[in-house]
Every structure is written in C-alpha cells, then in structure tokens.
Amino acid sequence: MDRLDLMIDKLHPLISQVVKDLERNCDTACLEPLNIFSHVWQYRGEGNANVVVALQDDLRVIRLSKVNVGEPVGDLKKHRRKVEREVIFASRVFGLLIGSEFVGSVKAVILSQEQISRLNDLLGNVRPMYRRHKEIRVPYATSHSDFARIHRYPSSQSDYCIEIKPKQGWWPNSMKMKIGDLPSLCTYCLNQFLKLKRAKISSRTSYCPLDLFSGNPQRMIAAVTSLIANPQNNFRIFCDGKLVYGECKEESLEAILGKWLGNNERTASIYNAADLPSTINSFVYLLCMSLLKPKCSPGKSKYPGNNSFNVITRQLHKILSHTPPSHLYSQILAKSPPMSKGSTIGGNTIGKENLGVSCNDEAFALPEGCILSRILEIQKLVECQKSGIKGDPSIYKIYQKICPVHNCKGKGISSHIPQNSSFVKSLAQLNAQPILNVVLAEDDDSDDNFASSSENERLSDAESFEECFDTSSTEEDEDTLTMGLKFEDLKEPVFDSHTFECPGPSCLGAEKWLDEIENLPLSEQETQSMELYLLAATAKDCSIMVTFSPTEDFSEQTNNSESNSCFYKDTDLLIDDLNKKTHRVRIGVADLDPKPVTTIVRHYLRDNEMLQAYETCCNA
Numbered sequence: 001m002d003r004l005d006l007m008i009d010k011l012h013p014l015i016s017q018v019v020k021d022l023e024r025n026c027d028t029a030c031l032e033p034l035n036i037f038s039h040v041w042q043y044r045g046e047g048n049a050n051v052v053v054a055l056q057d058d059l060r061v062i063r064l065s066k067v068n069v070g071e072p073v074g075d076l077k078k079h080r081r082k083v084e085r086e087v088i089f090a091s092r093v094f095g096l097l098i099g100s101e102f103v104g105s106v107k108a109v110i111l112s113q114e115q116i117s118r119l120n121d122l123l124g125n126v127r128p129m130y131r132r133h134k135e136i137r138v139p140y141a142t143s144h145s146d147f148a149r150i151h152r153y154p155s156s157q158s159d160y161c162i163e164i165k166p167k168q169g170w171w172p173n174s175m176k177m178k179i180g181d182l183p184s185l186c187t188y189c190l191n192q193f194l195k196l197k198r199a200k201i202s203s204r205t206s207y208c209p210l211d212l213f214s215g216n217p218q219r220m221i222a223a224v225t226s227l228i229a230n231p232q233n234n235f236r237i238f239c240d241g242k243l244v245y246g247e248c249k250e251e252s253l254e255a256i257l258g259k260w261l262g263n264n265e266r267t268a269s270i271y272n273a274a275d276l277p278s279t280i281n282s283f284v285y286l287l288c289m290s291l292l293k294p295k296c297s298p299g300k301s302k303y304p305g306n307n308s309f310n311v312i313t314r315q316l317h318k319i320l321s322h323t324p325p326s327h328l329y330s331q332i333l334a335k336s337p338p339m340s341k342g343s344t345i346g347g348n349t350i351g352k353e354n355l356g357v358s359c360n361d362e363a364f365a366l367p368e369g370c371i372l373s374r375i376l377e378i379q380k381l382v383e384c385q386k387s388g389i390k391g392d393p394s395i396y397k398i399y400q401k402i403c404p405v406h407n408c409k410g411k412g413i414s415s416h417i418p419q420n421s422s423f424v425k426s427l428a429q430l431n432a433q434p435i436l437n438v439v440l441a442e443d444d445d446s447d448d449n450f451a452s453s454s455e456n457e458r459l460s461d462a463e464s465f466e467e468c469f470d471t472s473s474t475e476e477d478e479d480t481l482t483m484g485l486k487f488e489d490l491k492e493p494v495f496d497s498h499t500f501e502c503p504g505p506s507c508l509g510a511e512k513w514l515d516e517i518e519n520l521p522l523s524e525q526e527t528q529s530m531e532l533y534l535l536a537a538t539a540k541d542c543s544i545m546v547t548f549s550p551t552e553d554f555s556e557q558t559n560n561s562e563s564n565s566c567f568y569k570d571t572d573l574l575i576d577d578l579n580k581k582t583h584r585v586r587i588g589v590a591d592l593d594p595k596p597v598t599t600i601v602r603h604y605l606r607d608n609e610m611l612q613a614y615e616t617c618c619n620a
C-alpha cells in the first residue's frame, strides 16, 4: 500500500492543478489543426463513443466522438472542453498513474466541417452496420500514439497487435455475497448474465479477469484461451492495423498465427487447423510474457519486479513448452460458444451446466511495474487505506450528497419528491449492506433524507430507473435494442421542470466530471474518495494493446538455449518465443477517458441488475 499511498498524496494536488489549467485553457491542450486527408489513413475501429482513424504515415490515431444521427451537436464549447479534459487527464493524471511510457502522446486536434462530412461519407460502408446510428459531427478530436502499429507506412514488415480489455481484475469485499447455493461470481462474470439478458452477447464466456490478473501461469493461460474462444469486446487481433480476429471478425486463427508465428516460408492460405497447435503455445507465451514484464520508469535503472517475473515466467515457459500443442487448441474449442446447449435468457444461450464454479480470488503478487500490475493498482485505489472508502456503499453515501434530488431545495427547483426515485432511496438506505440485500429490502420510508413517496413502490431500482426515461419505442429504438446496445445508449435526459422527476444518472445537474468535483458541496476527503473511485473506473474499462513485430535483433545476442530471453532494448521489449524467434514488442493503454460522476450511480444500478439477472437465470 505504501506506493499507492504515495500516489494518492500526489493525485489530489495534481487534479487541482489540472482543473486550474483547464480553466485557463492551458498550452498542453492547445488545438492542432489537422487534415486527415493529407495522410495515408485507415479506419481502425470504434466503440460506443468514438470512431478511430489511423494515420498510417504518422503512427498515430485520431479519436473522433460520435453523436446520434440527426441530433443537434450541442454546445461546441462543451465538446472542446471534453477533448481538453481527455488530453490532460490521459497525459498528466494517467501518465502519472500508469506511466507516461504506456500512455504515449495525447493531443487535441481540430478538423474542418468539410473533412468531417467527407469522413462520414467515406466511412459509410466500412463501419459496422450496428454502429451507424451515430456519426461524426464534432470538429474537436484527440490524437494518440498508434499502439497497434510498430512500422510506419510504407513498410514491408508486418506487425500484429493484440488488444485486451481486461476489465476488473479484483473482487471487492462489498461484491462478495452469497446468493443461496449459487456460485459466487466476480463483477465481470456476473455482468455476463446482464449482458445476456440485454442481448449484448450471445453466450457467456469462461474468461474471468481474476485469472488474467492472478499471477498464476496456469490461470493466465486459461484466461487467454478463454479470450480467444469467445472474444466478445475483450479481445482482438490486428494485422498491420486491420482487424483480423475479434467478436465480429473471425478470420481463421490458424492462418493468422501460422503466418505470424509459423514457418515463414509458407503462405497464410495454406495453413489449416492442423497448424494451429504448433503456434498457439508460442502465442500464449508471448502475450503473457509481455503482460508480465516489468517496465522501469524513466530515470530508474532497475526493473522493480524482475525477481517475481523470473519465477512466474520460468513456470510459464515450462508449462507451455511441455503442454502438447494440441491441448490448448482443444481447450479453445471446448470453451467456444456452444451451438445449442443450455437454457436461454432472451433467446441466448447461458450454458447452465457451467454455473457450478465460483470465481477464484486467490492471487500471487504480479511483478511490480508490469502493465497488469499497474492497471490493477489503479483499479484498487477505491479501497486503499488512505482513500477512506470501505467498499462501494461508502461511495454511494457520498454520491447522495450531490444527488440533485437531495440538493434541490433553494436552488430554484422544487423539493417535491419524485415518484420514480426508488433508486435514490435505496442509495440513502445503503448502510454498508451487501448490495443484494438492498435490492431485496422492504421500502424503508422512515429515512429522514426523504419525504416518503405516496406510492409504495415495489419496482426494482432498475425498473424505476428505466421508467424515468422516455422509452416509447420508435423504429430506431427497436433497432438499437436488437443491436444489443446498452440501455445507457438510449437514455435521454428527461428532466421535466413541471414534475421535477429525477432523471437518474443522466440528470444534467449531476453530470459532472473529475475536474468539476471540486465545486461540489463535499469535504476534501469526500472529494478525494470520489476522484479515486472515478480514476479506478477508468482503469476497469481501458484496453491494453500489445504489438509484436518479428526482428532479427535479438537471437544473435542470446546464446543460452535454455533461457527464455526477454529484455528491454531502448524503449522496445525484445522477447524470444518458444521457437526462439525474436519479437519486438510495444505496449500501450487505450481508452483512458475520465468518467463522469454519474458513473457511480450507474455502477450501483448495474450491480443490482446483474445480481437480479443472475438470480433470475439460475432460478429459471
């Protein structure tokens, strides 16, 4: 905890400085005019919020935010501030937390309206169908180092990037609850049930982030094979910046790995299933080594976690070089989505026969300074001693203080208690109880924080939350739902000045960002707790990008045929795979956007809904 405590001491003053800089529109976020079309560009991909375009001759990507087609773009000043906030938080705050070497260069750029229209036209047929209800309209964007590439265009050399969105790698005590005889599941694994219910996925994965972050080679191998078997939005492979393997794109893994790690003299087209086993072990080995290798911060000559790295990776090497190659391949096949087994939720397979396993909370210490350990440390900021937060319930209590429903008196908004406020009510009732108890608890109208609602609501928090939005279905809404998007995607603030119903997490009054927390009526300690919670939330949602390129550089230097060589040369990591081929490796962390304050209540609702979906599924 010492290192974390030190970090925390620096964080609050740093965030205060960032706030001042943002208010002054400081130089770090000055806008660079950009002409995408003067570069060799390529569509890279997109998430819910941004379209990402790669400038191949410049080794950077441009992240352009999206808005719903046909919707007004809104206040441009707010968009500019958002971009500046993202730049400063990524480079300064996460640069400190994760290490600037993993964050790379982050800048704010501005594009002309003509470019934006042209981009929308040109990307029309390239973007996935289910994402096309949103388009690019905002001229402000962010520019980042391209973590998926090593070679600048034009180059005859290929590179392969593995993107992992690892999600929450630890299990907070507040989420360790027993539900009857059911297995206890970590946040990620529980969320699978909610995603099934919302048709966001078609089958549960056996990937568990606790395995990936466990420091146990056997479990790390299991995590990687599970990701390959059912990638969802947690695993992708790019070749030369183009997506070749992932949720919606399953090119033959045999061909990809064969071309990359197999015998170079053969071409991709002649690889078949029989070739996969020989390359899969090397692939898993390279990936785990990269995730575990400690990186020392600039100015320090020693890699802090090298001893434990050597211990873990010796085991990894032993296991993978002694595992019959066909073994991992058959594990991947076994973990791939079942074709027709299991019962269903909303038409999707849940694989009920697999419900019997609880998540495994045992973990070895990860090598200090490796990328997994850096991300995990930030995820755990919420529960470190100094933050004063003892699990999620405490943060909800802080949230209550800034909830617009609690703070509406004397601010021109009626103190009328909203009809649909049961989610806020249960926030107030939270008293460090496990969340599920709160879901199942009787309404407690005696709470002083609230005048009692006339209706004795029996709705779940989530139901009442949903009621706060206009969900009357239009054709587009239905499309969106069937496309498997989250409810959040559909939400529109419906703060009605006549009824003063609390619109829940999308309430404009509560939509504050990290740099706006200081203005909220909270004590310094509470402000700090909230900052830490939100920074941890970003670390739970970021992506690790590990990019490899074959090189001749290294084999010459290693004469020891027994050892598994892996070291830094300048800024690059050089790793020998199991066949003694050398790879140049670069690691970056993408999607380090700060989260709004409403994330806190969204997590509360999500956690409750996850538990309900799990229970419903198991009792079905």
Ligand SMILES: O=P(O)(O)O[C@@H]1[C@@H](OP(=O)(O)O)[C@H](OP(=O)(O)O)[C@H](O)[C@H](OP(=O)(O)O)[C@H]1OP(=O)(O)O
Binding pocket: 047, 048, 049, 165, 191, 233, 486, 537, 540, 541, 595, 599, 602, 603, 606
């Ligand atoms: O809540 P989670 O854990 O499902 O995470 C959300 C992600 O879903 P996932 O589970 O990774 O499929 C979700 O990912 P998708 O857009 O669904 O691919 C977002 O990253 C979301 O962040 P934001 O609200 O857009 O800032 C994420 O929301 P936050 O919880 O990070 O706010």
Ligand SMILES: Nc1ncnc2c1ncn2[C@@H]1O[C@H](COP(=O)(O)OP(=O)(O)OP(=O)(O)O)[C@@H](O)[C@H]1O
Binding pocket: 044, 045, 046, 047, 048, 049, 050, 051, 052, 061, 063, 144, 145, 146, 147, 148, 149, 163, 543, 545, 590, 591
């Ligand atoms: N710096 C980067 N280098 C290379 N590729 C990147 C980079 N940043 C993003 N990408 C690619 O673009 C994709 C979409 O980017 P990103 O995850 O930032 O979008 P988003 O809309 O913010 O996602 P989310 O829905 O998770 O909020 C990523 O999954 C990744 O493949």
